[in-house]
Amino acid sequence: MSKYTLQINGQSRNVDVAPDTPLLWVLRDSLELVGTKFGCGVGQCGACTVHLNGVATRSCMTTVSTVGRKQVTTIEGLSTDGSHPLQKAWCELDVAQCGYCQAGQIMAAAALLKENPKPADQEIDDAMTNLCRCATYIRIRAGIKRAAGIPIEGDAMNSMGAVPTVASLQEAVK
Amino acid sequence: MNTPTLSRPVDRRDFLKFSAFAGGGLVLGFYLKSSGSATGAEVVKPVAGAEFKPNAFIRIAPNGVVTIVSKQPEIGQGIKTSLPMIIAEELEVSWKDVVIVQGDLDAAYGSQSAGGSRSTPTNYDEFHKLGATARTMLVQAAAQTWGVPSAECNASGTAIHHAASKRTLGYGELVAKASTLPVPAPADVKLKDPKDFKLLGTRITGVDNPKIVTGQSLFGIDTKLPGMLYAVYEKCPVFGGTVVSANTDQIKTLPGVKDAFIIEGTANTAGLMPGVAIIADSTWAAFSARKQLKVVWDEGKFANDSWDAFTSKAKALSSQAGGSTVLKDGDVDAAFAGAAKVITADYSYPFISHLSIEPQNCTAHYHDGKMEIWAPTQNPAAGNPMITQLLDIPAANITVHMMRAGGGFGRRLSADFIIEAAAIAKRVPAPVKLTWSREDDLHHDQFRAGGFHFLKGGLDANGKLVAWKNHFVTFGSMGVGRGGGAPSLQTKSGGSLDADQFPARFLTNYLAEQSVMECNIPMGPWRAPGNNVFSFVMQGFIDELAHAAGRDPLEFRLDLLSQKKSGNYNADRMTGVVKLAAEKAGWNPKRFPKGQGQGISFHFSHAGYIAMVAEVTVSKDGQLKVDRVVAACDIGAQIVNRSGAENQVQGSVIDGLGTMMFQELNIERGRIVQNNLNDYPMIRINDAPPRVEVHFLSTNYPTTGLGEPAIPPVAPAIGNAIFAATGKRVRQFPLSRTDLRWS
Numbered sequence: 002m003s004k005y006t007l008q009i010n011g012q013s014r015n016v017d018v019a020p021d022t023p024l025l026w027v028l029r030d031s032l033e034l035v036g037t038k039f040g041c042g043v044g045q046c047g048a049c050t051v052h053l054n055g056v057a058t059r060s061c062m063t064t065v066s067t068v069g070r071k072q073v074t075t076i077e078g079l080s081t082d083g084s085h086p087l088q089k090a091w092c093e094l095d096v097a098q099c100g101y102c103q104a105g106q107i108m109a110a111a112a113l114l115k116e117n118p119k120p121a122d123q124e125i126d127d128a129m130t131n132l133c134r135c136a137t138y139i140r141i142r143a144g145i146k147r148a149a150g151i152p153i154e155g156d157a158m159n160s161m162g163a164v165p166t167v168a169s170l171q172e173a174v175k
Numbered sequence: 176m177n178t179p180t181l182s183r184p185v186d187r188r189d190f191l192k193f194s195a196f197a198g199g200g201l202v203l204g205f206y207l208k209s210s211g212s213a214t215g216a217e218v219v220k221p222v223a224g225a226e227f228k229p230n231a232f233i234r235i236a237p238n239g240v241v242t243i244v245s246k247q248p249e250i251g252q253g254i255k256t257s258l259p260m261i262i263a264e265e266l267e268v269s270w271k272d273v274v275i276v277q278g279d280l281d282a283a284y285g286s287q288s289a290g291g292s293r294s295t296p297t298n299y300d301e302f303h304k305l306g307a308t309a310r311t312m313l314v315q316a317a318a319q320t321w322g323v324p325s326a327e328c329n330a331s332g333t334a335i336h337h338a339a340s341k342r343t344l345g346y347g348e349l350v351a352k353a354s355t356l357p358v359p360a361p362a363d364v365k366l367k368d369p370k371d372f373k374l375l376g377t378r379i380t381g382v383d384n385p386k387i388v389t390g391q392s393l394f395g396i397d398t399k400l401p402g403m404l405y406a407v408y409e410k411c412p413v414f415g416g417t418v419v420s421a422n423t424d425q426i427k428t429l430p431g432v433k434d435a436f437i438i439e440g441t442a443n444t445a446g447l448m449p450g451v452a453i454i455a456d457s458t459w460a461a462f463s464a465r466k467q468l469k470v471v472w473d474e475g476k477f478a479n480d481s482w483d484a485f486t487s488k489a490k491a492l493s494s495q496a497g498g499s500t501v502l503k504d505g506d507v508d509a510a511f512a513g514a515a516k517v518i519t520a521d522y523s524y525p526f527i528s529h530l531s532i533e534p535q536n537c538t539a540h541y542h543d544g545k546m547e548i549w550a551p552t553q554n555p556a557a558g559n560p561m562i563t564q565l566l567d568i569p570a571a572n573i574t575v576h577m578m579r580a581g582g583g584f585g586r587r588l589s590a591d592f593i594i595e596a597a598a599i600a601k602r603v604p605a606p607v608k609l610t611w612s613r614e615d616d617l618h619h620d621q622f623r624a625g626g627f628h629f630l631k632g633g634l635d636a637n638g639k640l641v642a643w644k645n646h647f648v649t650f651g652s653m654g655v656g657r658g659g660g661a662p663s664l665q666t667k668s669g670g671s672l673d674a675d676q677f678p679a680r681f682l683t684n685y686l687a688e689q690s691v692m693e694c695n696i697p698m699g700p701w702r703a704p705g706n707n708v709f710s711f712v713m714q715g716f717i718d719e720l721a722h723a724a725g726r727d728p729l730e731f732r733l734d735l736l737s738q739k740k741s742g743n744y745n746a747d748r749m750t751g752v753v754k755l756a757a758e759k760a761g762w763n764p765k766r767f768p769k770g771q772g773q774g775i776s777f778h779f780s781h782a783g784y785i786a787m788v789a790e791v792t793v794s795k796d797g798q799l800k801v802d803r804v805v806a807a808c809d810i811g812a813q814i815v816n817r818s819g820a821e822n823q824v825q826g827s828v829i830d831g832l833g834t835m836m837f838q839e840l841n842i843e844r845g846r847i848v849q850n851n852l853n854d855y856p857m858i859r860i861n862d863a864p865p866r867v868e869v870h871f872l873s874t875n876y877p878t879t880g881l882g883e884p885a886i887p888p889v890a891p892a893i894g895n896a897i898f899a900a901t902g903k904r905v906r907q908f909p910l911s912r913t914d915l916r917w918s
Contacts, residue, residue, distance in 0.1 A: 002430070019430065019459065026459040030405070035397040036390015038581070039458075040532050041613040045852035048532060076390035088388040095380040095818045098826055099251025100387035101394060101533045101581025126861040132852065134532040134582045135251050136829035137822065138863035 005065055009034070010078025016065070024060040024068060025049045028075060036076035036104045040132070047131030050105035051075050057112035076104035079111060087111055090147035098135035106131050110145045119149055227350040229309040229358065231283040232302075233262060239333055239347030241266065242274045246284035247294045248553045249277065249383070250531075250583030252882040253819035254294045256382045258302055260816055264374045265306025265367055267330035268346070275382045280555040280575035287577070289553045290588050290700065292781035292880030295815060299878050307364050315359070316352035317344045369813060378818035383579060395551030395578035398538040400606035404433055406599050407461045408609060410450040410619055413474040413845040414695040415442060417449045421470040426453055429467060431460025438598055444652070444697040445621055446561055447594045454603055458610055477695040478845040482525065485625070485842070488692055489523075489648040493629040498646065498690035502674040504740070505684035507633075510642035514633030518723050522628040522712040524908040526847075527838040528620045529701055530857060533581020535592035535611040539600035545572040546600065550593050551580035558593030565594065566601050585668075585700035589621045617855060618847045621699025622840065624650045624670040628712045633684075638724030640735060642684040645712075647672045650698060651691040664691045669704025676709050677779065678717065680742035681735055696842070702830070703883035706780035710887030711835070711894065711908070714776040718895040719904060728764070728895060729757050729775050744779060748809050748874060752786040753777050755872050756807035760788035764899050770795065770917065771802075774895025776888040782877070783884030784809040787828070789892035793900045797915035799836070801864040801893060804828045806885060808871050811878040824869045824885045831889025833858025836910045 004017050009032065016031045023042075028034040028051070037060055040048030044062040051060045052074035079085045083092075087107045090096075097103045106129070113120060113128040120128065125145055133141065143153045227235040234242040243262050249255040259275050278284055286297065310330050317335035318325040321342060328335050334345045369375075386393050411417065423435040433454045440449030451470055455461035492498070511517050538549040546568045548558065555575045562568050580587055596609040611619075626649050633642035649671065651664035672689050679685055701707060721731035732753060736746045756762075757775065764773040770793055777786035790803040806824050814820050837856045841848040849855040894905040901917040 018457070019463070021463070022457075022459045026457065030457045030459070033399060034390070035392050035399075038394075038532075039396065039534065039610070041852045042462075043613070043851050043853060046532065076388075080389075083385055083389045091388045092380060092384045095378070095384065095822065097251075097381055097384060097387050098253065098822055099532070099580065099582045100381070100383060103387050104390045107388060122865070129860045132532065132857055132859060134530060134584075134857065136826040136833065136858060136863065138829055138860040139825050139867055140822065141860060142863075 003066070005068070007065070007068055007073060008070060009073045010075060018065055020064065020066040022065045024051065024063040024065055024073070027065050028060065034075050034077050038101055038105060040102065045132070046102070047109060048102045048105040050108040050131060052108060052112060055112065055115060057109045076108055079107065085111065086148035087114070087144065090144040094140050094144050094147055096137055096140040096144045098137055102131060102133045106133065106141055110141070110148070114145070114149055119151060120145070225351055225354065227309075227313075227346075227353045229312060229353075230305050232305055233266065233309050235346050235350055237347045237350050239272055239345050240274055241268045241272050241333065241346065242276055244278040244284070245275050246278045246287055247298075248287065248289040248555060248577050248580060248583070248587075250289060250553055250580040250587060252289065252294070252583070252823065252880070253381060253816060254289065256379055257816040257819055258294065258298055259382075260374050260379055261299065261302035262306035264372055265303050266310045268333045270374060270379065272333045277577055277579070279577060287555055288557075288588070289583065290585065292783070292883045295880040296782060296877055303366050304361070304364065307366050308358060311359050311364050312353050312356050313346055313349050315356055316349040320344065320349070320352055376814050376817060379816050380818060393579050394533055394581050395538070395549060396533055396536045396581070396610065398549040398578065398608060400538065400540060403538070403606040403608055404454050404456060404603060405458045405461045406452055406454050406596070406603075406607050406609045407465050407612070408450050408452050408595050408599065408615075409465060409468055409470060410448045410615075411472045411474060412618055412847070413472070413478045414444055414697060415477055416472045416474045418451060419471040419473050421451045421468065423451065426464050426468055429464040431455045431457055432464045434603065435464075436602060441565070444695065445589045445591055445699065447565055447598055448591065448619070450595075452599045454599070454607060461610075462612070474845060475695075480694055480696075480842060480845045482625070482842040485650075485692055485694070486523070486627070489627040492648050492690045492692070493627070493646050498688045501647070501672045501687035501689050502679050503686050504680070504682065507642045507644045507684045507686045510684035511631065511633045511644075514641055515636040516634040516723055517631065518719060519629075519631045520716055520719055520904075520906055522630065522715065522906045524625055524708050524711070526622045526625045526696065526840045526842065527701065527834065528617050528622060528840060528855065529582070529584040529586035530616070530855070531580070531582030531584055531586050534613055534616045535586075536609060537592045537596035538606060538608040539596040540606035541597075541600045541603075544568070545574070546597055547574045547576070548593060548597065549576045549578055551578045551587060552590070552593065553580065553583045553585070553587040554590065557588065558590035558597065561590065561594040562597045566597055584702045585704065586621060589699055591619070591621070613851050617840075617849055617851065619697070621697045623701030623707070624667065624696075624698045626650070626670070626708060630712070630716045632716060632720045634720060634724050638726050640678075640682065640720055640724075643678060643682050644686045645672070645688070647687065647689045649689060649691055650694050650696065652695050652698075653693065664693055666691060667698035668700035669707070670698055671705070672709070673705070675742055675744060677713055677744065678735060680740050680744060681738050683740065703780050703886040706778060706883075706887040707831070707834070708908075710776065710778040711890040714778065714888070714891030715894050715904070715906065718774070718891070718898065722898070729753070729762050732775065732777065745784065748784040748876070749777055749779060749786070751872055751874070752784050752807040752809050755870055756786040756788045756805050759807065759868065759870055760790070760803075760805040762788060767899065770900055772896045772899025772901070774892050774897070774899055776891035776895060778884070778887035780887055781884040782810070782879035783881065785884050785888050787888040787892040789896040791893060791896040791900055793897060793915050793917065795917060797917070799897065799910065799915060801832060803866040803868070804864055804889070804892065805868045806870065806888075808869065808881070808885060809874050809876075810871070810881055810884065811876045812873055813878045814871055814873075815878065820871070820881050821869045823881045825867045827885035828867045828889050829858060829863045831886050832862070832864070832893060835890040835893060835908055836862065839909045
């Protein structure tokens, strides 16, 4: 076991874990930040995506000993109140089905929009390599466009505006 | 609890009993959603105060908050939002006033299994009555308070209004009075006219969305209990293998490891399979220790099974007489002898995994003779009989908390991961969370069975289909059937051809036969079981026959649909969606240049009639791009939640495409060859069509579910479009088995 001081969502957090522990499991088991998900353990699915110094990174392939002073941002730290444009767009467009991969999708999309605020369709497809087993890819594309202020073309998405949500649940997030 | 169950129409006596209980002066719990419980489960905590609780599903608090219990497992099908919408509609509550709470497994809720797209149809009518009964009581409470006839009062916006006197009472203000009222007779409860629906048919976003996008504890794998330990469980890679020995003494010395032990298990491949458990103080400590685990297995008698051998055997079986007759109409041999044209084709598909993105997991805590379970499951009661039988814990001492599941697709109808966690927990003096690796999930799924179809079709001189024969070679394992008797080969969900599978009962001469090959590979329902592959086979071969007859594939199908001989298949409903899909897509396959094509298909399953038209581009080097899919769906009279319904169809289209393109498990030496997503690819955003258009055709039939029926028509629509584009016929999954290059 070794002691590490990590910079997580703007706070210093101390952990005592084996040096080869993936950041994913430090977040989930040691720090109880469970929004970052375990999906494959081999860097393929992207459910574990976090930001390291703003760069989308698969935390299941990032051992804790390599993190150092880098700023780690998880879905819990993307905004303080669920108000990031992507979080809002994901709720408004009802992107999720099971929802398990969506924190990783949002983190990947947030890194994309930071680099490229108005991505073209092909740039979205190229950047978004995360797996969604429910295959909500059409709404993932739409969610990114909504957050980026890009008009959403075609099919059923046209008629989807802001729709009611359960107020009490929104309050629960605050 | 004396509460109404949903296995039958709401019983007035149950309401009365419950109402008497609620109104009898007892201080009952007022339930508020706990936004951040320590375990991640949606704990409901009692708060002192009166409430109006007309049934097990509805609680109205004095502050006007309406709590609705979601009884069904939420696996991504959206049921936690859509079923409560039905109650809210009839109850006339504003959606903003509603809190949804996930219920535990509880007999008070009736059946809680989520499978077969049955959650909506089995609850739809009852949920209307539940909401309408409570609304009727609130109307009566207001009318009595004001001293006016109930008929002069109306409900809307979580309040009762008396228009003549311009008075309004909120539901919260009526709680005390309503709790004293007798439950009205069913005849006095009037359901809303569908034309007055305010919620149903609109787009309501998922009730857990805010938690999902902020990463709060929600899923089974997020469960955390005080003092909880972490477990992994290694099973024999060959199905049915048993443990001879393992280096558990060495494993126990590794960092963080608390215990390691062999579980003898049983031969049930959907139950507690033999294996070795490692218990540690973190997930990673358990995963790391597992790398040092050495197990000597007795691999048993299936250790030489291979997909190649099954393929050869299937081919041999196809040319032999025998197997069982699924359906025989007329005389196919005579019809083929007299046919102007006879064509044959072989279709096949491999075993595949569900690959629900949340790996199987379960948390269990054995204490004081009781077993408490936190499980992401589609079938929360499924583990209990095994817990009772194998661990000697009576049913009354088992509690199951239903956690949101990261995908289901049929996988979580099985309870293997639940009984494993419970068996481990029985030996550990702490709560323990079992987490499967992705490799475990891929190696120990309840797989979608592979299969082989050997088809023959006959056309007369006018290009009319006159005979159809299908010899289906499938898989089974030895077991005792439902009827009892001696063990024999049993197929599993989706692994058996049914006598009504289209075009059965639409032809004078039709023969379907089935042969079963023995294996011990666990097999189970995979999203639209059977249908997800049968549609590809039948609609693909129908397309081949249409082209062989020189007829338009749409016209050929509409003609076939007009030829019904017998059975319950509703050809009118199917014709309706076929025509709608063709119209919305602008059916005209001749307008596409070489390399582009349009294909059509239709399929009935799970009470849903669905047709699809696909448009594809195939490059000269054989790369497929699906440009557009148009889906026309008849799932009855009422779409419950339009947002969820569209999402299910769009997701089904892309899931069906991905299954066709990529999914394949190979079997060698009795085990699964693939290990993880790097050798078992799944569809990503870059292969998702840019346009998936969803149209609903409302018909006067009962509303049904939409988790499954939109899957089957996808692959044949795309396969038929590929043929139109290239002249290359896709008869095998995955797509890599077919050379699509053209010049």
